[in-house]
Amino acid sequence: MVERREPIAVGDAVQRVMEFAFQEKIEFVPLLQAHGRFLAEEVAADDDVPAFNRSPYDGYAIRAIDSQEANSEDPVTFHVVGEIGAGFLFEKEVGFRQAVRIMTGAPIPKGCDAVVMLELTNSFEENNQMYMSIKRSFQAGTNISYKGEDIQKGEILLNKGQYINPGVVALLATFGYDQVPVFRKTIVGVIATGSELLEPSESLQPGKIRNSNAYMIMAQIERAGATVKYFGKFSDNLNQCIEVVKKALQEVDILITTGGVSVGDYDYLPAIYEAIGANVLFNKVAMRPGSVTTVAQRDGQLLFGLSGNPSACYVGFELFARPIIREAQGSKQPHLRKERAVLGSDFKKANPFTRFVRGKAFYQNGQLVALPSGFDKSSAVSSLVEANALIVLPGGSRGYETGMQVDVLLLEDLQGSEWPWNNIVKSYR
Amino acid sequence: MVERREPIAVGDAVQRVMEFAFQEKIEFVPLLQAHGRFLAEEVAADDDVPAFNRSPYDGYAIRAIDSQEANSEDPVTFHVVGEIGAGFLFEKEVGFRQAVRIMTGAPIPKGCDAVVMLELTNSFEENNQMYMSIKRSFQAGTNISYKGEDIQKGEILLNKGQYINPGVVALLATFGYDQVPVFRKTIVGVIATGSELLEPSESLQPGKIRNSNAYMIMAQIERAGATVKYFGKFSDNLNQCIEVVKKALQEVDILITTGGVSVGDYDYLPAIYEAIGANVLFNKVAMRPGSVTTVAQRDGQLLFGLSGNPSACYVGFELFARPIIREAQGSKQPHLRKERAVLGSDFKKANPFTRFVRGKAFYQNGQLVALPSGFDKSSAVSSLVEANALIVLPGGSRGYETGMQVDVLLLEDLQGSEWPWNNIVKSYR
Known part of the structure; x- marks a missing residue:
């Protein structure tokens, strides 16, 4: 069966995927495992920060009024009536010309309204009593971190x-979030297709190659922050393939197959989609590489049929699968981060379709420069090694020259972009 | 004991840490877990890629010479003598005006030297035999991906x-790296100090605060790619502290303590370092925040005494601990990525020391802009939430104005920088 396919624009294809909404799934994880996830609930302050007036320095807590007469010729002497470390309370009220030795973070004793830094005091002992003197006066409020100064109770943080x-x-630690509500990680299943594929652990055999795409995609899934499940390789039997897909769909949110989506006699994907009742959102995109990307949906799950070609597979994942994976995990900027850059070398190859050229983006004197990877044959695995960006070269041009302004999509960036295809959907046909 | 400390320049302090060399530690991890790590050995191609001449398209493999007389008026007809999918071999030699139906990725049959794309052929059946015809000629080599075209055997990849x-x-998958040699992750232990500290799971008590620093640092350690071990909180007993440190040092490469390094009566760190025979590299840095950062070494291990102040603790980790952690894991660009940016708002606060101001860096029309976080009191935890950069403001100025060029250090970037302190070590005093 050779199927005819109608290509759609890149932006339209991404939009069809993003219109698909996963059901929101929340889980609680220990605080130590929350880094890198997205909060599933808003967090309000359940108390002021600081929760009490406290000292930001080591020194002496005093009543400011007692210091008013101090000067360099007539120091004022205070009786040191106690000391207080962080985490402790001073229970008595501090009176006239009394001082309390106080450590950083300790609560200001009752009666005191200023802290004198240790360096500005002179301490001495007399008759088994401790004293300290100062040579200048201090205003009330000096060196006090006030209750609620950083965060006020009830504030949405x-x-x-x-x-x-x-x-x-x-x-989160400050407000006692021992367990943190986060969006559950998207679970993405991977099935490789192709009779030619060997696992990395197998020895090479004539006509066969090791399965690099599935492992590459699994690393991309992990980079996107999702959980991977690998279901191995399809058999050559259609019915068995259908059973594997059905079983996989019981365990994942998204199922990705790589390979077998070229227009060829041996492509089982359309038959599989039909057998499981999946609705194809699109099966061809006006771009290079990755034009034969298929996305289908079925009962709240998405199925991605990515090309068996390494570059096409890579680009198809980053443009179409990554955003929905990151959105499902709570990201509000789920798309690859898009920036403007200056093209660092010529790219003369003309193309009717928009190209996503693997390249290296780097800053030179504060200006982003994008350099296409030398070898852009879509089968070239080696050009993916150095790539940290996809350079977007809209179709219809006779080629691009050094110094031209281009859009780049940054691959190793987790901040991401909001919808990046505005105004350019049409031109990206 | 109030200790006097001599501040050193930021760049000098970083250098003292980086001069410390960890012993290289290698481990093998399954390919699926290798993403995000650093290779501990070089990888050479153990075979050509492609490993055999193969077809990049679906179509028919032919001998180009047989097509030379074909034109639109006189098509040439080929006898289709077989078909071959990816992963299979065609055993016979292909002869005069014979063709083999071939799928993407399949090896080119013996005798053939061109592949005609399916779309350019017309196939039909006659007397139970399959035939196809073409209306133009093809050069030898058309549509063949040659052995070694992408990667040649022996090439250092x-x-x-x-x-x-x-x-x-x-x-790695292509070359059969089922297990991958990577640098072992650095193991970083964390001990919190401070009688005022409660764990996040505990209820607030008067004068006490929840331990946010240790959890923040543990997330920073994780962001740096290392493994965390949490040893809880120091007791108030010096000998017990020494025992905890000794025990921790048996399990980690680096030990970080937070808090207790202010100049105060209750600071046990100097006594602990002395008791375990650690050699202090520096204990004061000419910068804000984070001036009271201490780093010591002992028998191939590093000890970091970071401030109990959240911002100082945060900055101290990123400047001094992160680079040595990432270097030990194999990174050649272990420092925070440094870029030039335009200051997006005034920062008028004068300071004799270099300031590392938490802020937000973003691109505007291809130009990096840095915006200081509103509230820069060093105790302000809330300003760390939005920070993705440290804005470097050298000391000695009367303040900085919107539009000025500044250096920024990007916090959420894993590419990193090589040594970023050249030419600025002195000015950063």
Whole structure:
């Protein structure tokens, strides 16, 4: 069966995938495992930060009024009536010309309204009593971190969908989030197709190649932050393939097959989709590489049929699968980060379709430069090694020259972009 | 004991840490777990890629010479003597005006030297035999992916220290790396200090705060790609602290303590370092925040004493601990990525020391812009939430204005920088 396919624009294809909404799934993970996930609930302060007036320095807590007469010629002496470390309370009220030795983070004793830094004091002992003197006066409020100064009780601190970086972890710890509500990781299954494929552990045989695509895709899935399940290789028997797909769909949110989607006699995918009642969203995209990417949906699950060609497979995943995976995990910027860059070398190859050229993007004096990888045959695995960007070269041009402005999509970036295809959907046909 | 400390320049401090060399530690991990690690050995191609001449398309393999007389008025007809899928071999030699139906990835049959794409052929059946005809001639070599075209046997493909991205995973799979030699992850222990600290699971008590620093640091350690071991909180007893440190050092490469390094009566760290025979590399750095960062070494291990102040702790880790952690794991660009940016708002606060201001860096029309976080009190945990960069503001200035050029260090970037302190070590005093 040779199937005829109608190509659609890249932006339209991405949109068809993104219109698919997964059911929101929340789980609680220990705080130590929350880094890199997305918050599934908003977080409000359940108390002020600081929760009490405290000292930001080591020194002496005093009543500011007692210091008013101090000057370099007539120091004022305070009786040191106690000391207080962080985590402890000073129970008595501090009175006239009394001081309390206080450590960073300790609560300000009752009666005190200023802290004098240790370096500005002179301490001494007399008759078994401790004293300290100062040579200047201090205003009330000096060196006090006030209750609620950083965060006030009830304040919304973190929104649903917030990426959990180390700073967020600190806030979650502050407010007692021992367990953190996060979006569940998307579970993505992978099935390889192709009689020619050997596992990496197998020895080479005539006419066969090792299965690099499935392992590459699994690394891409992991980079996107999802959980991988590998179901191995399809058999050559259609009915067995259908059973494997049905079984896999019981365990995953998304199922990716690589290979077997070329227009060829041996392609089982259309038959499999039909057998399981999947609805094809599109099966050809106006782009290179990756034009024979198929996406289908069935009962709240997505099926991606990526090309068996390494570059096409790679690009198909990043453009179409990554955004929906990251959105399902809570990201509000699920697409590859798009930036403007200057083309660092010529790319003269004309093409009627938009090209996504693997390349290296780097900053030169604050300006982003994009350099196409030398060898852009779509079968070239080696050009993927150095690639950290896809350079977007809209079709219909006679080629691109050094110094031209281009869009690049950054592959190793987790910040991502919101919808990046506005205004360019049409031109990317 | 109040200790006097001599501040050293930031670049000097980083250098003292980086001069410390960990013993190289290698481990093998399954290919599926290799993503994000660094290769510990170079990888050479053990075979050509492709390993045999193969077809990049679905079509018919022919002898080009047989097509020379074909034109649109006089098509040439070939006898289809077989078909061959990817992964299979065609055993016979193909002769005069014979063709073999061939699928993408299948080896070119003996005798053939061109592949005609399916779309350019017309196939039909006669007397139970299959035939196909073409209306033009083809050159020898048309549509053949030649053995070794992508990679030649013996070629060094990946260097020691190569970051393992999905493209690298594909290459490793291609060459049968079922198990991958990678640098072992650095093991970093964390001990919190401070009588005021509660675990996130505990209820607030007067004068106490929840331990946010240790959890923040553990997320930073994870972001740096290392393995975390948490040893909880120091007791108030010096001898017990020494025992905990000794025990921890048996299990880790690096030990980080947070808090307790301020100049105060309750600081046990100097006594602990002395008791275990650790040699202090520096204990004060000319910068804000994070000036009271201590680094010590002992028998091939590093000890970091980071401030108890959240921002100082955060910055101290990123500047001093992150690079040595990433270098030990094989990264050749272990430092935070440094870029030039335009300051997006005023920062008028004068300071004699270099400041590392938490902020947000983003691209605007291809230009990097850095915006200081609103609230830069060093105790402010909330300003760490949105920070993805440290803005470097050298000391000695009367303040910085919108539009000025500044260096920024990008926190959420894994590419990193090589040594970023050249030419600026002195000015960063």
